[in-house]
Amino acid sequence: MSSLSSSSVAERDIVALEGVTKRFPGIVANDGIDLAIRPGEVHVLLGENGAGKSTLIGMLSGLQQPDEGRILVDGKPTPITSPRHALSLGIGTVFQHMMLVPTLTVAENLLLGGPWWQRPRIDELAARVAEITSTLGITVKLHAKVSELSLGEQQQVEILRAMVRNSRLLILDESTSMLTPKGIDELGALMRRLVEQGLAIVFITHKLKEAAAFGDRISVLKLGRKVGEIPPERFRALGEQEIISEIVELMFGKQKDDPEAVERPVRTVRADAAPLLQVADLAVAPTDNAPGLSSISFDIRPGEILGIAGIDGNGQKQLAEALAGQRAATGGSVRLDGVAIETLSVGERRQRGLRYLTDDRLGEGTVGTFPVSINFFLKQVGAAPFWRNGIEQRAEIDRRAAQLVRDYDVRTPSLKTPVARLSGGNIQKVLLARELAEGAKVVIFNKPTYGLDLANTLASRQRIRDTAARGLAVLLISTDLEELLSMCDRIAVIANGALVGTVGNADDARTKVGRLMIGLAA
């Protein structure tokens, strides 16, 4: 009986994943994932950055092969060997980053992939496109250059391309991330019409509201594992609020036996102490590829750790750079220990005790080809006692560097080793040693444990806690909510370049921050 029912279920699946695992050097991107994709359903894959969503898509679209487990297409185990193979199986993908050739027209992009000896058949294409667009209620300018289209229009072209190729399964990877709210609603309506025509859709997002609004079935991924699924029956039975709270629980709920779980030591921050860093109405103009900042205000007292949570790319780097003086602010004030510093240069701010640990460790943090020893003093080049009259004082540099290597436990073959040859964790230690050196009062950490292995992650976190314990003010920017919860006194949430709320790190902080991060009121 059970075998009968399971085989009939399997027949309904267009694509099914069974225990699919994919490893990359250092991380397990997907860990034993099971997934069933059925026609007539919008299957939402929900998860934070690094949850393994994009890797999953890569395997479904033939860009990557699973290390373990198998993929079933129409119930038969089928290795998807290449993008062409995926297309021939009826799997069409709209990638997070646009996959259109900007210099070609819409029609030419749609024709891409035909047999090379053939003349592109524009007339046939136009007829086919007209047929599809009329049922979907979209309009497409076939002869416009792709570079002239808006992002929303480009996305419609990509969906159209999947339809022209008779896709049965359409995968939309973070498709709403670049759309306007109106564009998002239109995409939702379009997805509904597509599944009504019998298509299967896999919709990847990290926004909970979209998942609840557009989905039929929701699977939640966390750190490469599938931590839960809400099937359509349950989905329909629950109200939107109940669905959201259930998902919040799945996404942000604490896992047991988590090695990173460290009991946050109770630190008493003296409420009456004068803030070391006061930021008021800080604003930065947006650029082509980065959001601006608007009316950012916060205080940090000595010994306090203020966390900045948020989805990556919401202005975190801009905030750090504006504070450090690397990015011009268009308004607002920054006071360090009561003194206005917003007009000072990067070097002057550093001298007064403002330190910034960049997340771009090899790019702006260090000079990869320089030896470890010089990298310790990169921001003091030319200054005594390491340089005198423009001459490098090798003995003094090596003496101090050796000291720092010991103090910060930098694992390096020698002081002369180019810093780029060290592991990420050891490069981070070099940066920590440099920025926490004497005179530091306020330290900004931008994603301090990003890309580090567990041991180095824990070491870095301990170093940050010690920094605060020494009475310094710490601003900790991170996309890892667990990290913030385990370290901060207060957590502010940044979204679209503005702080949308600040919560004290009490028991219900996880839920509150989680809700703020996905655009709900705390």
Place this chain on the structure above:
Amino acid sequence: MTGLFSEVFLSALLFGAVTAAIPLLLAGLGEQMSEKAGVLNIGIEGMMLAGAYLGFVGAFYSGSLWLGFLTGAAGGVAVALVMALLCVRIGLNQIVIGIALTLGLEGLTALLHHFQFSRSYPRLPAADATVIPLLSDIPVIGPAFFKQHLIVYLAVALVFGMGYVYRRTQLGLNLQAAGDKPAALDVAGIDVVRTRTIAVLTTGALAGLGGAYLANVGAGLFIPFITNGAGFLGIVLAMLARGRPIWVLFGALLFGICLSLTTAMQVAGINIPTDIIQMLPFLAVMIMLVLFGRRASLPAALGIPYERGAR
């Protein structure tokens, strides 16, 4: 000074210009195809040398110019095969490999020539011209444009053929996508490596043919380093032509005139040091670059090896 602008002088100048332009045209068209597909082909000078040497040897032993063109093109393809393997398939640095190929072929062809002919430079008989009736009787331009070897007309026809391929065929779309956004081509189901390999091999054939023409028709003999930078001029032409074959043709003619002027002025006995006259073509390159170089738009993925799934 009247001698300088006599009909005989101008006619000879133009004839020389066309002869000098054809190798540049073929090299430029070939390079253009590689660049369109995203491969910066610095090895084209080496491909031309291989074509010149093998083309000459083929024609010398068989007595057939056409067989010479064939062996020349094959020589270019052989070098291109190495380039495609190293730069497209394995993804090594295109500039380094290109320079290595050029330098290697300079030495190899010189060495082989020395082995075979010692210090003698045997000549091929003059190539037969295909005379186009009536048109060839036009004074000055007639002999230059309508009294050339058949391959010259074919090369010019190729300009329009390439234009058609780029604008009207699936292959043209694929080539452009491979250069502008290879990932998009890949997910459309077309193998980027194969597309680029086709482009590089075609470049090799055209460059080899250009080299063979240079040796067999232009000079009538092979001497070491005979290409003398023609391949590099082809790279300049391809970069300036912004993907349009017709601009390669115009550019090649312009450079051809400069090259021909060098010879013509020396023959005419103008009282300028020959060193200065010989600088003319390269001066022209620099002027062209200053005038048009800024507007040159190159494919976005030019010079970047494609690796699936790399971010």
